[in-house]
Amino acid sequence: xxxVVLRYKNSIISGLVINELNDLVTIKSSNGYNLxxxxxxxxxxxxxxxxxQNQRKMEEIEKGSGSKKISxxxxxxxxxxxxxxxxxxxxxxxxxxxxFGGSDILSKFTISVKPIMNQFSENLRPSDWIxxxxxxxxxxxxxxxxxxxHGTDTMSYTASALAFMFEESRTxxxxxxxxxxxxxxxxxxxxxxxxxxxxxxxDFGEVGISMHRSTSDGMVSLIRSVRSRKMHTSRRDAFExxxxxxxxxxxxxxxxxxxxxxxxxxxxxxxTMDDKVALIYFHPALSADDLENMIEGKHAAVIMGTGLGHIxxxxxxVLKRFxxxxxxxxxxxxxxxxxxxLNVYSTGRELLSAGVIEAGDMVPEVAYVKTMYLLGxxxxxxxxxxxxxxxxxxxxxxxxPFESLKLVG
Amino acid sequence: xxxVVLRYKNSIISGLVINELNDLVTIKSSNGYNLxxxxxxxxxxxxxxxxxQNQRKMEEIEKGSGSKKISxxxxxxxxxxxxxxxxxxxxxxxxxxxxFGGSDILSKFTISVKPIMNQFSENLRPSDWIxxxxxxxxxxxxxxxxxxxHGTDTMSYTASALAFMFEESRTxxxxxxxxxxxxxxxxxxxxxxxxxxxxxxxDFGEVGISMHRSTSDGMVSLIRSVRSRKMHTSRRDAFExxxxxxxxxxxxxxxxxxxxxxxxxxxxxxxTMDDKVALIYFHPALSADDLENMIEGKHAAVIMGTGLGHIxxxxxxVLKRFxxxxxxxxxxxxxxxxxxxLNVYSTGRELLSAGVIEAGDMVPEVAYVKTMYLLGxxxxxxxxxxxxxxxxxxxxxxxxPFESLKLVG
Numbered sequence: 001x002x003x004v005v006l007r008y009k010n011s012i013i014s015g016l017v018i019n020e021l022n023d024l025v026t027i028k029s030s031n032g033y034n035l036x037x038x039x040x041x042x043x044x045x046x047x048x049x050x051x052x053q054n055q056r057k058m059e060e061i062e063k064g065s066g067s068k069k070i071s072x073x074x075x076x077x078x079x080x081x082x083x084x085x086x087x088x089x090x091x092x093x094x095x096x097x098x099x100f101g102g103s104d105i106l107s108k109f110t111i112s113v114k115p116i117m118n119q120f121s122e123n124l125r126p127s128d129w130i131x132x133x134x135x136x137x138x139x140x141x142x143x144x145x146x147x148x149x150h151g152t153d154t155m156s157y158t159a160s161a162l163a164f165m166f167e168e169s170r171t172x173x174x175x176x177x178x179x180x181x182x183x184x185x186x187x188x189x190x191x192x193x194x195x196x197x198x199x200x201x202x203d204f205g206e207v208g209i210s211m212h213r214s215t216s217d218g219m220v221s222l223i224r225s226v227r228s229r230k231m232h233t234s235r236r237d238a239f240e241x242x243x244x245x246x247x248x249x250x251x252x253x254x255x256x257x258x259x260x261x262x263x264x265x266x267x268x269x270x271x272t273m274d275d276k277v278a279l280i281y282f283h284p285a286l287s288a289d290d291l292e293n294m295i296e297g298k299h300a301a302v303i304m305g306t307g308l309g310h311i312x313x314x315x316x317x318v319l320k321r322f323x324x325x326x327x328x329x330x331x332x333x334x335x336x337x338x339x340x341x342l343n344v345y346s347t348g349r350e351l352l353s354a355g356v357i358e359a360g361d362m363v364p365e366v367a368y369v370k371t372m373y374l375l376g377x378x379x380x381x382x383x384x385x386x387x388x389x390x391x392x393x394x395x396x397x398x399x400x401p402f403e404s405l406k407l408v409g
Numbered sequence: 410x411x412x413v414v415l416r417y418k419n420s421i422i423s424g425l426v427i428n429e430l431n432d433l434v435t436i437k438s439s440n441g442y443n444l445x446x447x448x449x450x451x452x453x454x455x456x457x458x459x460x461x462q463n464q465r466k467m468e469e470i471e472k473g474s475g476s477k478k479i480s481x482x483x484x485x486x487x488x489x490x491x492x493x494x495x496x497x498x499x500x501x502x503x504x505x506x507x508x509f510g511g512s513d514i515l516s517k518f519t520i521s522v523k524p525i526m527n528q529f530s531e532n533l534r535p536s537d538w539i540x541x542x543x544x545x546x547x548x549x550x551x552x553x554x555x556x557x558x559h560g561t562d563t564m565s566y567t568a569s570a571l572a573f574m575f576e577e578s579r580t581x582x583x584x585x586x587x588x589x590x591x592x593x594x595x596x597x598x599x600x601x602x603x604x605x606x607x608x609x610x611x612d613f614g615e616v617g618i619s620m621h622r623s624t625s626d627g628m629v630s631l632i633r634s635v636r637s638r639k640m641h642t643s644r645r646d647a648f649e650x651x652x653x654x655x656x657x658x659x660x661x662x663x664x665x666x667x668x669x670x671x672x673x674x675x676x677x678x679x680x681t682m683d684d685k686v687a688l689i690y691f692h693p694a695l696s697a698d699d700l701e702n703m704i705e706g707k708h709a710a711v712i713m714g715t716g717l718g719h720i721x722x723x724x725x726x727v728l729k730r731f732x733x734x735x736x737x738x739x740x741x742x743x744x745x746x747x748x749x750x751l752n753v754y755s756t757g758r759e760l761l762s763a764g765v766i767e768a769g770d771m772v773p774e775v776a777y778v779k780t781m782y783l784l785g786x787x788x789x790x791x792x793x794x795x796x797x798x799x800x801x802x803x804x805x806x807x808x809x810p811f812e813s814l815k816l817v818g
Contacts, residue, residue, distance in 0.1 A: 334639075
């Protein structure tokens with residue numbers, strides 16, 4: 001890795017070169033930002049090679065004197081790493097003192113950080129969800145609260161998977177990530193973890209996500225995992241609670257805004273996932289052949305249709321054949337917000353006749369994880385009933401029978 | 410079709426049965442709402458068959474005495490149809506007097522409504538975009554402004570396609586839809602069309618979308634088609650201008666909020682589309698084989714990756730092979746908001762090395778339409794440069810070179 005000092009316009013900037021591509025040079029500057037320059041606009045004043053040590057230590061560290069014991073399971077991602085700008089070393093942040101030194105966290109809690117894997121979250125597969133779930137189940141027999149540090153990219157998928165796995169939990173299970181690593185001045189890492197540890201000390205017996213509520217500091221949301229979605233690529237308040245307020249807030253103290261399932265004396269945990277499930281985004285050039293290829297060999301396909309849950313009419317026979325062979329088609333909407341409703345237009349009614357199952361207002365990615373969980377756990381004859389049941393708060397409760405009225409009226 | 414009168418709790422409700430599925434009965438009530446009942450909770454007081462006439466007349470109607478001539482091209486969808494609750498007939502709303510009687514629209518404009526197709530928008534294919542584009546080009550030689558009435562489901566796709574087709578336009582081209590049909594008390598149809606006709610009378614020389622700004626009446630947005638996205642399945646303010654304010658507002662008069670391309674003396678119109686383009690949603694169970702099947706035979710694939718534009722690392726070799734065979738991979742983000750940035754993490758840098766092209770802050774569906782347009786129109790050696798160029802306002806302008814700083818700092 002190269003350490004450089006360069007001139008751009010009137011500024012002298014130093015940092016580590018992290019990428020050179022064609023005419024663009026990207027450096028991580030000493031104050032923690034990534035900066036991209038056009039090579040023709042900069043002048044290098046100094047370039048020197050520095051040793052790059054990828055020393056990701058995997059040991060556990062326990063610190064603090066509080067009576068409540070919180071286990072932080074680190075899986076990787078931005079929140080779990082920091083770069084040393086002198087040496088270029090990337091290392092996991094596993095010492096709670098480095099994170100919480102100066103705050104009262106270590107007098108309130110005993111915190112042990114246990115790295116269980118070291119992956120950017122885009123690399124995690126359903127088998128990793130099971131590994132994480134099993135480690136959480138194991139830890140939750142010993143600790144008062146569990147925090148899972150996770151990359152933000154697929155955090156909603158993993159956290160939703162754990163929500164389905166844990167029908168009952170002895171402790172809160174709080175996922176936390178950060179949009180900007182802890183070495184950046186604008187990092188959200190410390191606030192998100194501090195909030196996560198506090199949420200993990202309550203009687204919230206579900207799986208939640210602890211992330212910034214707004215772009216400014218000072219307020220962190222607890223979002224029910226099965227209503228969460230990453231809605232911005234880079235902002236610190238990227239995670240939203242879709243269609244409903246967050247369950248709780250932390251701004252130094254905790255305020256719950258809604259009901260939740262309380263911790264239980266027992267753990268009810270089942271972890272098998274069926275990964276033969278596709279998630280398909282309908283688009284105007286999608287042909288019947290394309291669709292056939294995408295669903296072949298799958299046990300189910302979750303489609304992100306248009307509007308209330310539609311696809312082009314000429315694709316419906318493909319779905320009908322798939323369903324008649326004993327597989328499942330779930331319809332969600334690429335609108336993200338709102339609910340499917342296949343009773344309004346003729347396309348929707350034809351989809352229902354073909355045996356398509358509506359996801360209602362479930363978040364599309366959550367409908368996908370739920371499908372994998374149900375097919376991995378339960379007899380197939382129970383699938384449709386269980387899918388429609390509100391198992392973990394993934395469905396927003398509505399009055400019946402005026403459902404259609406509320407949605408489209 | 411059956412006309413029924415039923416009792417539900419203390420209410421007597423009448424309407425047309427539009428669906429019966431297992432234990433659920435859906436009726437379109439006389440006041441225009443769809444209502445779904447559990448069969449066990451209702452009592453039928455009356456059921457009688459009524460004739461169902463699907464009399465979609467396709468004639469043109471011209472009305473009004475204003476000097477500005479606006480052509481409304483109807484393609485189908487909610488905005489173009491109404492149900493007669495006495496007879497069950499579904500017919501297009503093509504008489505401007507039915508729509509605008511009582512307002513001053515017909516004294517300000519001469520409006521001709523021309524049905525050019527009658528399709529729910531989920532059925533429209535890229536070939537339909539060309540048909541619509543050609544009819545718009547033809548009409549824009551004769552009229553002062555063009556309004557295209559379109560189903561809302563894929564309106565952003567079609568309107569974006571036309572935005573790329575028209576490098577210059579003699580008239581405004583304003584798409585309009587409605588989330589609730591004109592026979593419903595809560596319809597947004599009339600306000601959206603009234604605004605569209607007014608927007609179509611300005612010097613806005615681009616392709617825009619005219620839809621409700623909020624759930625209440627009174628304010629309609631003009632959204633640049635290439636920044637638009639349907640973000641709610643049912644709300645009247647479903648369309649958002651992603652990452653930037655709308656170009657204009659209408660609340661009885663027009664206010665422009667930003668710059669726009671003005672109408673020109675000429676039409677520059679090119680309509681060929683390459684429909685061998687896939688739009689792929691990355692998800693944790695997506696295997697290398699799945700991905701290979703999805704891109705085989707395509708000229709390009711637009712991927713909706715996670716976060717800043719990532720996919721699981723073990724899929725990258727598949728993309729690399731595809732690119733080395735002369736095809737294109739475009740990376741967008743399933744976050745919808747924000748920009749891709751493949752320079753921040755190692756996964757992103759590996760994607761860049763594999764030849765993946767970043768879409769930056771282009772809306773994923775717009776990146777997809779742009780890819781189809783460019784591959785259909787230009788020599789392939791120009792693709793990358795043109796794709797990165799801001800052709801129609803599809804890219805939000807940012808300062809260079811602090812792009813990365815702004816995105817992730």
